[in-house]
Every structure is written in structure tokens, then in C-alpha cells.
Amino acid sequence: xxxxxxxxxxxxxxxxxxxxxxxxxxxxxxxxxxxxxxxxxxxxxxxxxxxxxxxxxxxxxxxxxxxxxxxxxxxxxxxxxxxxxxxxxxxxxxxxxxxxxxxxxxxxxxxxxxxxxxxxxxxxxxxxxxxxxxxxxxxxxxxxxxxxxxxxxxxxxxxxxxxxxxxxxxxxxxxxxxxxxxxxxxxxxxxxxxxxxxxxxxxxxxxxxxxxxxx
Numbered sequence: 001x002x003x004x005x006x007x008x009x010x011x012x013x014x015x016x017x018x019x020x021x022x023x024x025x026x027x028x029x030x031x032x033x034x035x036x037x038x039x040x041x042x043x044x045x046x047x048x049x050x051x052x053x054x055x056x057x058x059x060x061x062x063x064x065x066x067x068x069x070x071x072x073x074x075x076x077x078x079x080x081x082x083x084x085x086x087x088x089x090x091x092x093x094x095x096x097x098x099x100x101x102x103x104x105x106x107x108x109x110x111x112x113x114x115x116x117x118x119x120x121x122x123x124x125x126x127x128x129x130x131x132x133x134x135x136x137x138x139x140x141x142x143x144x145x146x147x148x149x150x151x152x153x154x155x156x157x158x159x160x161x162x163x164x165x166x167x168x169x170x171x172x173x174x175x176x177x178x179x180x181x182x183x184x185x186x187x188x189x190x191x192x193x194x195x196x197x198x199x200x201x202x203x204x205x206x207x208x209x210x211x212x213x214x215x
Contacts (some may be wrong), residue, residue, distance in 0.1 A: 026064045028075055032082045035100075039083065043092055050188060051119065052092035056083060059114030060103040068102065076100045084215055085175050088199055096122030098215040120154045124214040126169045128153065131209045142168040144179075147203060159206030161185050173198060174212050181205075 039052045056079070062069070068075055080100045087094065096119075105114055126138040136143070137155050143152035146163045155164070161181035168175050173196040178185040185192055188205040197203060203210045 003203040018061045024068055025111060025145055026060055026076075031075075031113060031115075032079055033111055034115050035079065035083060035117075036038060036086045036115060038092070038115045039086060039092065042117050043090075044119075046093075050091065051095060052087050052090075054083075054094040054096050054116035054117050054122075055118040055120040055140050056098070056100045057078075057116045057118075058100070058102045058114070059077060059108060060102060061086075061108035061110050062104055062106055063110035064113075065102070065104040072102060076102065084213060086214075088211070091200060093199075094124065094215045096120050096215070097124050126165060126174050127213040128174075128210050129213045131211070138167060138169045140169055141176075142166040142167075142177075146179075152200070155205050155208050157206035160208065164205050170196070176203065 035056055035058075038056075043050050043052045044052075058079075074190050080098050083100065084098060086092075093203050096191075099120065108114060128136045128138060141168060144163055145151060145153045145155060145160075145165045147155060147157065147160045147169060148162045151163065153167075161179070161183070164181040165176060165178050165185045167177075175194070176185065176187070176192065176197050177194040183206060187195055187197060187201050189204075191204075197212050199212050199214055201212065203212070
């Protein structure tokens, strides 16, 4: 499912003419598929979870690299998103933020692709991510989630209270507290008061669904 989602997004980055020109070249979805395979091969079972590489380096031939000019950052963003989605699907964790870079390798010929993955420690930047695509950086300062524009994170949903919940980062994870909302704050379908949430949890405010992203 994660690869199908990123495939549709990557296809929207390139018009039909550009895609046809790439037919004998490396395709963006091919890169995403190779990255997912490399993550699975390099994943390590730790004391409490399975860790996946977070540093991904992509090597393209001199003929393929120019094809991504003008699309490189958008492609990198989508590929990084595919890494996070694949990790979520496979219940992987990371030792630091996800980094994706593209390099030219003159030893490769057109259509060839190289992928190197590694574990690079670092402090992740937690985000609250909407299933509709919105992203909100979190900090140690509690941020108010609610229906009004005065809130730090506004959720336009009639089932969300004016001041619905608050969320903040901690050394142990992400804290979430309901502020006495009418319809409650749900984590994995259960109404909560104050909890620590992880990337594997589904958070609901009204009909809007969110998750935590730590990389």
C-alpha cells in the first residue's frame, strides 16, 4: 500500500511526455521499490523494536541524473515519505531523521541504479501528520489543537472542539492530552485523557485522522 501511494504521487510529478522519455531510464517508482527492498534487507532486530536504516543514498548514471533536474527536491521529498510509510507498514523504527540524497555515478550506465543505506544517529524532529497531507512540527512547548484560528493547529471539523487537545514532544516520545473536548480524543479507537503516542498509533480528532512522524 505504501508503495502504491508513493507511486501515484511520483507519477503526478512527471507529465506523460517526461515519463515516456524516461522509458529506457531509471523510473522514480523503481527507486522507491529498490529502497524498500534495501531497508528490509538491512533492518536489524533491537531490544525493543526492529531498526531500519535512515540514511539513503541513490546513485544514478550520468545519462539518468539530468532527467531529474527541476524535479530533484520533489522526488527526494516523495522518496523520503515512501521510506517513512514503508517503515510504518513494517513496524520499523529509526535511529535518527530520514535523509535521502541523489548522486551521479559515472561508473553506472543508463538505466542502472545504485542504493546504499546506513544507520546514522540523530535526534528526530517529531511531527503531527494528517492523513490528508498536512504536517506540523512539534516542540517541548504544548501546542493547542482545535477548531478555531487561534489554535496552534487548526482542524476544520465540526466535531472538533474549539480547544480540543494539546500535544508536545518529550524525551520519551510525544505527549497528547485531551482538553475536555465534547467528542473526545481517540488513540487507536479509544478515548484518552493523557498519553504518550508513537508513530504506530492512530490519533483522531473528530473525523480527522493523524499520526506521529519521528523522522
